[in-house]
Amino acid sequence: MFDMTLGNLLILFLTIVFGFYMAWTIGANDVANSMGTVFGSRTLSLKRIIMIAVVFEFLGAFLVGAHVTKTLKAGIVDPAPFQDPALFPGDQGIYIFIAGMLAVLLAASLWVTLATYWKLPISTSQSIVGAVAGFGIISIFLGDIPSKALSLGTLAKISTGWILSPVFGGMVSFLIFLSIKKMVFESGDIESRANKANHLFVFLVVFILLLAGLSGGLKNLRSVVASILPGTLLDTIFDHFLLKALVILVISVIITFIFFILTRNKRRASGKARSPLERVEGMFGGLLVLTACYVAFAHGANDVANAIGPVAGIVQILVKGEISGTVAVPTWILLLGGLGIVVGVSTWGYRVMETIGKRITKITPTRGFSASFGAASSVLICSLLGIPVSTSQIIVGSVIGVGMAGGIAAIDLRVIRSILVSWIFTVPVSAITTGLIYLLFRAITLQLA
């Protein structure tokens, strides 16, 4: 184990500060995208949207977040050569690796901040991936590590995810809106059909959410629950897929039932709305709120890794004194990431939403629900697969999907171009920035070590 020397404490301090800053940026910037559809439907007040975002972003980050962390930290660049005694004498390699991780965090944060200043719609995930790749490339260039340590396969998988995730989100949203159109709008009695569709969709949202949570993440939750419930019963449930699915199914039905009892009064009140069409949209309001929770949850799960990946990497080295391929992220680091996002959402995120509110064109709850549902599904699947994706880009894909199904009066396809530009620029820019910062850090580290 490493000694808590002044130098190590300084490293730890910087790591936590940069990591928290990154998480804060994610919360501040992305809440506008993930909650934009809800806000655009005017179903909830801004305060409530922020409350939902805070709670579910945190839960998502804390309960499902750990998955993506591994890929980012160890997937793109293999850290093993850094502790190869043949390449580096003593602890040198390990300190150089720490310098690299710090450079990654700092460069990505800087680029995100600059992009915000220049109004560029870039993605934090891409920024981090570019930074890690930049670190790998410059290490190869300096002869620190062999070229095979940079996994092009992982980079290719991640890039494919960037292209496929908005398309997938778009397709899901397209299908959801199309089915609302067929099930509800085309029928003679739109109100009773809307009520039926509502039950179906609430069940679907709850079921998917629970399934995603229980099959992937929730390891943190499991350890908490295990201390209360007898271990064997819990293990049986967690380890048998069919049993798990059955339990989730039952829970989903119960939650759906509770949801409808809780919202019954609200739906009665919406009976005062002027036209059947308005009443139908009112009915979808509750569903939209539920989906908003889903979006926040998925966003937290996916994006927390951007901030805590490098933090977990450095902390593990400091604690164990060695670099290993995969690592269980300590709870306190997940907590740090979750808190960072939450603080970002409730400070700048809040103000950003206020600003957006004046400009966003109204979309109705049925559209908002279709878009959010597709987006959240896509983000959650990518999280479970360990692919860091951009929530903003996925939500754009989903809104376009609803538009293609004839749901939105006008969508501007120019936004696709700005996303393409962001794909092309973000990775090289943050890679180069990381390279430069790393050269500086490396020089300092070598002096000290």
Place this chain on the structure above:
Amino acid sequence: MEKESIFDNIRAPILKTIYRNPFEGLVLHSEKLEECVLHMRDCLDSYLKGDFEKVERLKEKVSKAEHEADLIKSNIRAHIPKSIFMPVPKDQFHMLLHDSDSILDYAEDVAVLLTMKHTELPEEMGEKLHELADKVLECVGAFQEIMTNIENLQEASFRGMERNKVKELIKKVHQLEHEADVLEFSISRDLFNVDNEKMDAISAIHMLKVIDRLGQVADKAENAADRIRAMLAK
């Protein structure tokens, strides 16, 4: 202009994706349409009463409404760039706007024609003219009702009840246009065969022009309604 804050520097591509709703513009445009045709009818009423000073004043009001509608039209068109995707073909939307706008053009023509010459009409002809004006207004009114609720139609995805409601209104527009046509022909016949003692040829020509334009107002409403029918096609 609102002062820009740091919070405007947000990376929210979703804002750019959901573009401003062009159907909202159509509703604004149809409000001007209503204003314009109502003034036109008042203008005709005053003319038949012989209050030519009021005719002048009302003609100004008609022209003003027509001009304001033109501005709304240009504004809608300016805000539908090529990159916009809409639930209906864009050319159908543009043609609806065009046809809807030409209703105002013809209404303005009627008012302008009325200021050009003071023609005294035989009494029974005046009554028929009133009747024609009522029919035309009713026809435009039915079209206008579709336009006022066009956002609902879009929200219902051009399907179901809203669609049926609009289809009924389009039928009503057709029926009223036909009735206006019949009246127009009847007055035309009277004018072509008018006794020279009662009305000179120039006056008859003037009146023929007026009722021709009045008939066109209903015609254009029918054309515009047909554009909406095209949007409903599955």
